[in-house]
C-alpha cells in the first residue's frame with residue numbers, strides 16, 4: 001500500500017487564500033506533500049479505485065434524480081500541462097461519467113452570444129464530472145492581456161463570474177478551479193523540447209512566442225483572477241507545475257477528497273427486488289437459476305468488500321474517529337449480510353417450487369466457505385484492477 005505522505009490537506013496548502021501572491025510562488029515546490037516523485041506517483045495510483053468508485057456513485061445518483069455534479073476547471077499557460085492533466089483525470093474514471101470541453105478562440109457563433117453562453121452549454125449534467133480545458137476565465141485572461149475588449153467591460157466580469165458560479169453551486173455543482181503555474185524558465189525548456197522533437201512539433205504554434213513575451217502581463221492577469229474570484233463557494237487551487245507529477249498528484253487528491261466529502265452513497269431503489277427477482281426467475285431455466293444461486297455469495301460479498309473499503313478509505317481521509325467508523329463499517333457489513341441471507345432464502349424458495357430443481361439446503365457445502373473465500377480474495381483482485389489503470 002502506497003504511503004499517504006500528505007502533511008497538509010492539499011486544499012489548504014494550495015488554495016489561493018486572500019493575500020496569495022503568485023510572484024513569490026516557487027513553481028518547483030510541492031506544498032503539502034512530504035514525499036518524492038516515486039512516492040507521489042505510487043500514492044496517486046493508489047487513489048484510482050477510490051476515485052473510480054466515487055465517480056460511479058455520483059453517476060448512479062444522477063441516474064435516480066440526484067442533482068449534483070462536479071466541475072473541474074483547468075487553466076494555465078502554454079506548456080503548463082493542461083492537456084496531460086485532463087487526460088490523466090479522465091483516465092481514472094468511467095468515460096461515460098465525465099464530459100470534457102475545451103475552449104479556444106470563440107467561433108463566429110459564440111461571439112454573437114454572451115461570453116458565458118458557450119460555457120453554460122458545456123456544463124456537466126447531474127451525476128457527471130465535467131472537465132474544462134480552459135474556461136470562462138479566458139475572458140478575463142487573454143482578453144485582458146491582448147486588449148481584445150475594453151477594460152470597462154472585462155473589469156465587470158469578475159463579479160459577474162462570481163455570481164454565476166454561486167448560482168451554479170447552489171444548483172448542485174461543486175466547482176474546483178485549478179491553475180497550473182509553470183515558471184518562465186521551465187516554459188522555455190518545454191517549448192524548446194517541442195522544437196527539438198519531430199513528434200512534438202505539432203504541439204508548437206508559431207504564436208507561442210508572442211504569448212511567452214507577454215509572460216508578465218499574464219502573471220498579473222492570473223493574480224487578478226485569484227484576488228477576485230477565489231471565493232468560498234468556488235476557490236482557486238494554484239498548482240506549481242514545473243513538476244508535472246506533483247500537479248497531477250495534487251489535483252487527484254483534491255478531487256478525491258472533494259468527492260469523499262460529498263458523501264455519495266449508492267442509491268436505494270423504490271421497487272421491490274423480491275418481486276423483480278420472482279418475475280425474472282420465471283424467464284430462467286432451472287440450471288441457470290441454480291448457477292446464479294451458487295454464485296450469489298461470492299458476487300455479493302465481493303461487492304460488499306469493495307463498498308466497505310471505500311467507506312474505510314473515506315473515513316481515513318475525513319479523519320473520522322477510527323473506532324466509530326469501524327463500528328459503522330461493521331453495521332453496514334451486517335446489513336449486507338442480512339440482505340444476502342434473504343436473497344439466498346428467496347432463491348431457495350424459488351427453486352424449491354420447481355419440479356426439476358435439485359435438493360438445496362440452507363447450508364449446501366461451499367456456500368459458507370465461498371463467502372469467506374470471496375472476501376479474502378478481494379484484495380488481490382482489487383490490486384489487479386488498479387494496476388491495469
Ligand code: ADP
Pocket residue numbers: 103104105106134138139142143148
Ligand atoms: P491549446 O492552446 O490549449 O492547446 P487551442 O489551440 O484551441 O488550445 O487554443 C486555445 C487558444 O484560444 C488560446 O490561445 C486561448 O488564449 C484562446 N482563447 C480561449 N478562449 C478565448 C476567448 N474567450 N477569447 C479569445 N481567445 C480565447
